[in-house]
Amino acid sequence: MPKLTERHIEKLYQFVQQHYVSWYDVQTELVDHLANGIEQQWEINGDITFDDALNTEFKKFGIFGFHDLVDQKIKALNTHYRKEIWLHFKTFFGLPKIILTLFAIWAFYTLFYYLDEKMVVFYSATGLLFVMYFYYTFRLKKDIKDRKKKTGKQWLFDSMLLEMGGIIHFFLIAINLHTFFDALEWTNTTTLMASAGFVLFVLLLYIAIKMVPEKLKRKFSKQNPEYNYI
Amino acid sequence: MKNSNLYKGSLTTIVLKLLSTHDKMYGYEITQKVKALTKGEFKITEGALYPSLHKLEAEGLLSVEMVKVDNRMRKYYKLTEQGTKETVNKLSELEQYISTMRILVNPKFSLD
Numbered sequence: 001m002p003k004l005t006e007r008h009i010e011k012l013y014q015f016v017q018q019h020y021v022s023w024y025d026v027q028t029e030l031v032d033h034l035a036n037g038i039e040q041q042w043e044i045n046g047d048i049t050f051d052d053a054l055n056t057e058f059k060k061f062g063i064f065g066f067h068d069l070v071d072q073k074i075k076a077l078n079t080h081y082r083k084e085i086w087l088h089f090k091t092f093f094g095l096p097k098i099i100l101t102l103f104a105i106w107a108f109y110t111l112f113y114y115l116d117e118k119m120v121v122f123y124s125a126t127g128l129l130f131v132m133y134f135y136y137t138f139r140l141k142k143d144i145k146d147r148k149k150k151t152g153k154q155w156l157f158d159s160m161l162l163e164m165g166g167i168i169h170f171f172l173i174a175i176n177l178h179t180f181f182d183a184l185e186w187t188n189t190t191t192l193m194a195s196a197g198f199v200l201f202v203l204l205l206y207i208a209i210k211m212v213p214e215k216l217k218r219k220f221s222k223q224n225p226e227y228n229y230i
Numbered sequence: 231m232k233n234s235n236l237y238k239g240s241l242t243t244i245v246l247k248l249l250s251t252h253d254k255m256y257g258y259e260i261t262q263k264v265k266a267l268t269k270g271e272f273k274i275t276e277g278a279l280y281p282s283l284h285k286l287e288a289e290g291l292l293s294v295e296m297v298k299v300d301n302r303m304r305k306y307y308k309l310t311e312q313g314t315k316e317t318v319n320k321l322s323e324l325e326q327y328i329s330t331m332r333i334l335v336n337p338k339f340s341l342d
Contacts, residue, residue: 006301027307028296029257033276036258062277072281080288206236223294 002042004035008050015054021066023156025224026073030066036060073156081165081212087205095151101199106194112186122181125198129205136209147227155227157220166206177201236271241282243324244274246291246309246317254295254306257283260297283307 004012012031021027037057041048058065092101111121144158162168184190221228237244248263249255255263261274286292286339291313295306
């Protein structure tokens with residue numbers, strides 16, 4: 001069977017890039033698919049030019065080209081990320097981790113209950129959250145930049161990590177939480193609810209920026225050795 | 231009958247079934263296999279196959295492996311343990327569906 005050359009493969013990468021697929025992890029599968037299709041055409045008719053064969057293969061993806069495919073892949077990855085968060089989150093409500101969860105709620109409750117300057121507790125904890133969040137995004141952005149600089153490749157996987165599976169906007173509501181806490185009338189019930197709510201929020205953020213990315217990176221690196229240069 | 235909507239709802243099951251009889255497969259291979267098995271009656275479109283594969287991968291039913299073949303990288307899919315269990319469920323659902331449809335489109339009348 002006639003085979004595509006290295007130069008042809010480079011051309012295919014350029015082609016998918018020109019058709020708005022800039023992520024290497026998505027490009028690779030499309031390039032292989034197009035290459036297989038072109039080789040198949042050449043087996044039947046060796047006179048077809050590379051460009052004609054490529055156009056025929058591309059048309060099979062429909063009028064929107066690769067757009068829908070990429071869109072669906074982003075959705076699938078984001079759903080997977082959120083599902084992983086949920087799976088980890090649930091473990092904090094079973095033994096033995098529930099002890100830790102309840103202890104954290106009790107600790108915040110005690111702090112809120114006994115301290116007059118309740119907002120100091122809130123601002124300190126929120127401040128710590130933001131430091132965690134900014135450190136995570138800073139490290140990730142640096143990795144993405146380094147990876148692109150050294151290999152010229154961008155990965156959709158990294159983009160998903162940065163967006164935290166699309167729930168980044170949920171975490172940014174923490175910016176406005178102070179208005180809620182500031183206006184709160186601190187009875188026993190509201191103190192307990194505020195403590196529990198705050199702990200659950202911190203837990204979600206911790207899972208989303210620490211536990212899930214580490215697990216997904218391990219899996220992705222194993223499947224994609226080219227991702228592991230740093 | 232080609233590319234009928236009736237097939238579309240079963241795409242996931244078809245992919246899972248094919249993978250259950252092969253150690254691993256890549257996207258193009260799946261399209262060709264289905265075309266060959268059905269003698270061209272059913273052609274899986276690229277726009278439907280890849281979203282389906284990516285969804286199954288995200289759901290943990292498929293695992294992937296990147297292998298260098300000739301001068302390019304190839305993404306192979308294989309069933310996970312969870313995927314193998316799901317294949318049995320999906321096939322059973324499909325068989326039930328076919329059996330129900332058969333009763334509906336070809337009812338056997340009796341005097342009972």
